[in-house]
Amino acid sequence: MDARVNPKSGNAMARINSTRLWDSLMELARIGATPKGGVKRLALTELDRQGRDLVVGWLREAGCEIRIDAIGNVFGIRPGRRGNGFDADGNPASDPAARPVAVGSHVDTQPSGGKFDGNYGVLAGVEVLRALNDAGLQTERPVAVAIWTNEEGTRFTPVMMGSGVYCGAFGIEHCLTQHDRDGISVAQALAAIEYAGRDTPPRFAAYFEPHIEQGPVLEREGKTIGAVEGALGQRWFDVVVTGQDAHAGPTPIAMRRDALLSASRLIIEVRRIAAESPDYARGTVGQLFVHPNSRNVIPGRVEFSVDFRNAREETLLAMVAQLREAAQRVAQEDGVQVSVDEVVHFPPCAFEPDLVAGIEQDAAELGHSVMRLASGAGHDAVYVARTCPTAMIFVPCEGGISHNEIESATPQDLAAGCDVLLRSVLRAAG
Amino acid sequence: MDARVNPKSGNAMARINSTRLWDSLMELARIGATPKGGVKRLALTELDRQGRDLVVGWLREAGCEIRIDAIGNVFGIRPGRRGNGFDADGNPASDPAARPVAVGSHVDTQPSGGKFDGNYGVLAGVEVLRALNDAGLQTERPVAVAIWTNEEGTRFTPVMMGSGVYCGAFGIEHCLTQHDRDGISVAQALAAIEYAGRDTPPRFAAYFEPHIEQGPVLEREGKTIGAVEGALGQRWFDVVVTGQDAHAGPTPIAMRRDALLSASRLIIEVRRIAAESPDYARGTVGQLFVHPNSRNVIPGRVEFSVDFRNAREETLLAMVAQLREAAQRVAQEDGVQVSVDEVVHFPPCAFEPDLVAGIEQDAAELGHSVMRLASGAGHDAVYVARTCPTAMIFVPCEGGISHNEIESATPQDLAAGCDVLLRSVLRAAG
Structure with a gap:
């Protein structure tokens, strides 16, 4: 051609x-x-x-x-x-x-x-x-x-x-x-x-x-x-959810503080935030670690990454604000602690x-x-x-x-x- | 005394x-x-x-x-x-x-x-x-x-x-x-x-x-x-979610098949099933592995355990049926594959x-x-x-x-x- x-x-x-x-x-x-x-x-x-x-x-x-x-x-x-x-x-x-x-x-x-x-x-x-x-x-x-x-x-x-x-x-x-x-x-x-x-x-x-x-x-x-x-600008985060590990058998559902459950709710929030944001928004949880990561133990701690990207810094910051808000809400509702720390920022x-x-x-x-x-x-x-x-x-x-x-x-x-x-x-x- | x-x-x-x-x-x-x-x-x-x-x-x-x-x-x-x-x-x-x-x-x-x-x-x-x-x-x-x-x-x-x-x-x-x-x-x-x-x-x-x-x-x-x-009777499962790993930056949200997102939805289902079931129901995801588990790669594969417990075999089986139904639904909605294999059963x-x-x-x-x-x-x-x-x-x-x-x-x-x-x-x- x-x-x-x-x-x-x-x-x-x-x-x-x-x-x-x-x-x-x-x-x-x-x-x-x-x-x-x-x-x-x-x-x-x-x-x-x-x-x-x-x-x-x-x-x-x-x-x-x-x-x-x-x-x-x-x-x-x-x-x-x-x-x-x-x-x-x-x-x-x-x-x-x-x-x-x-x-x-x-x-x-x-x-x-x-x-x-x-x-x-x-x-x-x-x-x-x-x-x-x-x-x-x-x-x-x-x-x-x-x-x-x-x-x-x-x-x-x-x-x-x-x-x-x-x-x-x-x-x-x-x-x-x-x-x-x-x-x-x-x-x-x-x-x-x-x-x-x-x-x-x-x-x-x-x-x-x-x-x-x-x-x-x-x-x-x-x-x-x-x-x-x-x-796209990028803002990356380390999120840590701290609940209480406990035996899966003796602990009734209502008494649990399951860090993986709360992390799952936040992973869905990351997706929602990205899907609802304009300007080529991306939101990815690519890395996740569960502790103690044993079949019959309720996870007491989960660490995961969040990778937010957007073409506009203003929208990127709005996404971050929504993440922090979700983290606070989930922490309160689930009785867990959630920390959100920024680790990478490219404008x-x-x-x-x-x-x-x-x-x-x-x-x-x-x-x-x-x-x-x-x-x-x-x-x-x-x-x-x-x-x-x-x-x-x-x-x-x-x-x-x-x-x-x-x-x-x-x-x-x-x-x-x-x-x-x-x-x-x-x-x-x- | x-x-x-x-x-x-x-x-x-x-x-x-x-x-x-x-x-x-x-x-x-x-x-x-x-x-x-x-x-x-x-x-x-x-x-x-x-x-x-x-x-x-x-x-x-x-x-x-x-x-x-x-x-x-x-x-x-x-x-x-x-x-x-x-x-x-x-x-x-x-x-x-x-x-x-x-x-x-x-x-x-x-x-x-x-x-x-x-x-x-x-x-x-x-x-x-x-x-x-x-x-x-x-x-x-x-x-x-x-x-x-x-x-x-x-x-x-x-x-x-x-x-x-x-x-x-x-x-x-x-x-x-x-x-x-x-x-x-x-x-x-x-x-x-x-x-x-x-x-x-x-x-x-x-x-x-x-x-x-x-x-x-x-x-x-x-x-x-x-x-x-x-x-409680116990039924344990290995669940594998297979999506498509891809770079977090270039892949728009709508084109993703994110195995961790689908796994998160199922983890929430496991909790819902246990919370809504009678007879001392328990449902726990204690173990989870993400592949490739890299910050800026959309997860293509997630493996996790499900530990269901119940005092009645009939209710336990109903919980399992709900899990399989949820797996099928999430697989269809998210364009991923989900396998659910029983690995342990105590009546x-x-x-x-x-x-x-x-x-x-x-x-x-x-x-x-x-x-x-x-x-x-x-x-x-x-x-x-x-x-x-x-x-x-x-x-x-x-x-x-x-x-x-x-x-x-x-x-x-x-x-x-x-x-x-x-x-x-x-x-x-x-």
């Missing part, structure tokens, strides 16, 4: 090559390929080097200058009529109009990862550059492709390390001194694979991250393109409304079915959004399954996402 | 001596005493021998013949006008009118056991004999005190071994070949403590087992005596209504507050009830706590139970 792009009258036609995009994905997926069809390419390993080297080679072939920063983020920059995004001293262009429009994601994977998570965003960016070259198009602004270091966070914490350093969420020294289980530091690993760079990273005019959805919405709704409005991230609207419009004009949705999980785009107008383009993945070797997406859907990306990049790059 | 007993006009007065009862309990509790005030006297250990020897000595002093059967059950028999319960050949009396009225329980304890569980029943029996002797009373039938082997079942399984063999629930060979964790068999342990007997056990005209309640009912209701109507045991009524009446006449209740846990009486009319007398224990070193009961309550026991024995023994 090819797509003709003509965002402004007078521009030459650019088209993406879906076969080339698919072939590049499959070639990159051979590095770290697993027997079950997935990929294991942990951050800053020899396999990560091989993957980066392959993509960097493609970027150079596409006419990019390569810049690598201190945390190993890679930027391939295709200059525009206004330069390469840097001034004569090698500092990011002070003129916002000269900054690059960027596409990016990551090429590191989960230990049992798939072929598309991250890799798709980077290679869709490569395909955009190739399509521009095919059409002989020069843009006003430069166009960049970013490979962010260690998005997955399975070998080194924190997750989204590269984009986090880029936006200032993490200090570079803190990240460089993180160790894996073998005691190897990020600094050592970067040096070993020769991606410890010294370049100043560019500042972007806009950033786009195409990604498989990693959820079931597009597939269930029968849509090809997701115009991502933002990433919601709203993407740039104009870019989101543009994605929606481009998809419709290109004949791809489209819907707005939210990203429930974190992505590099969430950090990059702190520095420039940002948006994400989702495409369906089979069964919503990701972080799994059976992760799958169709060449048609991946090409459609790249179609839309090309339009968005051209619109932003001029 | 002494009690005057005169169940039939013309009998001399018999009274129990509460101080003697308490002192005997405290003396026995020194054998295996723990620093925290409890007792550790596991079945068929050297400490069990010492405990048995102490009680056997008291039984002999009270004028008893001692018989020990092949599983080590001890029977102290105080002859009546109709003999010692055996015929000239040493077989149990074929004339039911010549059979002994028995009192019994056990002197083995839990590893962190208390002073009263089991021990009270045996020593209340001893006190009854002493009171009869004090009053110079000869009964028509013999009066026996039984010490059942290995009621607790913590060193050797099955629990209630001695009474189980006595009633034919277990084969003697099966029990003698059970091993503890050190590889010592029941036969070896019995021989080592010299309680491997060869006597034929007596057959009883009636059996009474006084016991601390091991539950909170008497204390909460402010009653001294529990006239135990029977022991309910109803004690002899005449004996229960007698206990109730005697308690009232003696001025002790009394209520009917059920035993939620198993006791030797449940097995003995298969062989003769049987009843149990409960007295309060502090906080309903048992199987614990802090198990506690008051001298007054223990004496009150013994008062009632003496009356019941005299009524049955004539």
Whole structure:
């Protein structure tokens, strides 16, 4: 499937090559390929080097200058009529109009990862550059492709390390001194694979991250393109219910203070709160421990997690208030104690409304079915959004399954996402 | 507190001596005493021998013949006008009118056991004999005190071994070949403590087992005596809920098949079923496992136990039917699979209504507050009830706590139970 792009009258036609995009994905997926069809390419390993080297080679072939920063983020920059995004001293262009429009994601994977998570965003960016070259198009602004270091966070914490350093969420020294289980530091690993760079990273005019959805919405709704409005804020809690453990036989029902019963009532409340709240509300109890956890003993203590997510901080806080209210009510009614302690808080991230609207419009004009949705999980785009107008383009993945070797997406859907990306990049790059 | 007993006009007065009862309990509790005030006297250990020897000595002093059967059950028999319960050949009396009225329980304890569980029943029996002797009373039938082997079942399984063999629930060979964790068999342990007997056990005209309640009912209701109507039947189940695990972020509420949510609904159903059922219904979910049990993953599978108890088999089966119905309904509504498999079944045991009524009446006449209740846990009486009319007398224990070193009961309550026991024995023994 090819797509003709003509965002402004007078521009030459650019088209993406879906076969080339698919072939590049499959070639990159051979590095770290697993027997079950997935990929294991942990951050800053020899396999990560091989993957980066392959993509960097493609970027150079596409006419990019390569810049690598201190945390190993890679930027391939295709200059525009206004330069390469840097001034004569090698500092990011002070003129916002000269900054690059960027596409990016990551090429590191989960230990049992798939072929598309991250890799798709980077290679869709490569395909955009190739399509521009095919059409002989020069843009006003430069166009960049970013490979962010260690998005997955399975070998080194924190997750989204590269984009986090880029936006200032993490200090570079803190990240460089993180160790894996073998005691190897990020600094050592970067040096070993020769991606410890010294370049100043560019500042972007806009950033786009195409990604498989990693959820079931597009597939269930029968849509090809997701115009991502933002990433959900998260508030996580530890809830502890304390009742009284007692023998199941001699203790009449009316005399019980059963912590698991009260916990069950609260689990149902978490669901109700999420189901009744707007703004992409999610509410999950994923972890639960029962004490003493014996068949014939009434549980005296239950600990469980609550994971609330929402696109709006205000709604998220309203959900939390409802949880606390429910906890108080159940505690009083059941004669138990309930504590609710917040353990994690990420604020919601709203993407740039104009870019989101543009994605929606481009998809419709290109004949791809489209819907707005939210990203429930974190992505590099969430950090990059702190520095420039940002948006994400989702495409369906089979069964919503990701972080799994059976992760799958169709060449048609991946090409459609790249179609839309090309339009968005051209619109932003001029 | 002494009690005057005169169940039939013309009998001399018999009274129990509460101080003697308490002192005997405290003396026995020194054998295996723990620093925290409890007792550790596991079945068929050297400490069990010492405990048995102490009680056997008291039984002999009270004028008893001692018989020990092949599983080590001890029977102290105080002859009546109709003999010692055996015929000239040493077989149990074929004339039911010549059979002994028995009192019994056990002197083995839990590893962190208390002073009263089991021990009270045996020593209340001893006190009854002493009171009869004090009053110079000869009964028509013999009066026996039984010490059942290995009621607790913590060193050797099955629990209630001695009474189980006595009633034919277990084969003697099966029990003698059970091993503890050190590889010592029941036969070896019995021989080592010299309680491997060869006597034929007596057959009883009636059996009474006084016991601390091991539950909170008497204390909460402010009653001294529990006239135990029977022991609850039990049906235990393994329930497995299978949904679909998925990432908590990207998966909208409406698309989830959350096994923990469905399990929570069923836990609430278990409580509802028990609360709405008659006949001392109990329903407990004591054990629960979540998979994968990760904060940000919707649980795909939950396994939990259900422990249903009831005094009537018919009601118990109705509770089970309601559980299965709820499981089917929740499975359908939530799009999950629910399996419900029975893993344990003990039938309910109803004690002899005449004996229960007698206990109730005697308690009232003696001025002790009394209520009917059920035993939620198993006791030797449940097995003995298969062989003769049987009843149990409960007295309060502090906080309903048992199987614990802090198990506690008051001298007054223990004496009150013994008062009632003496009356019941005299009524049955004539």
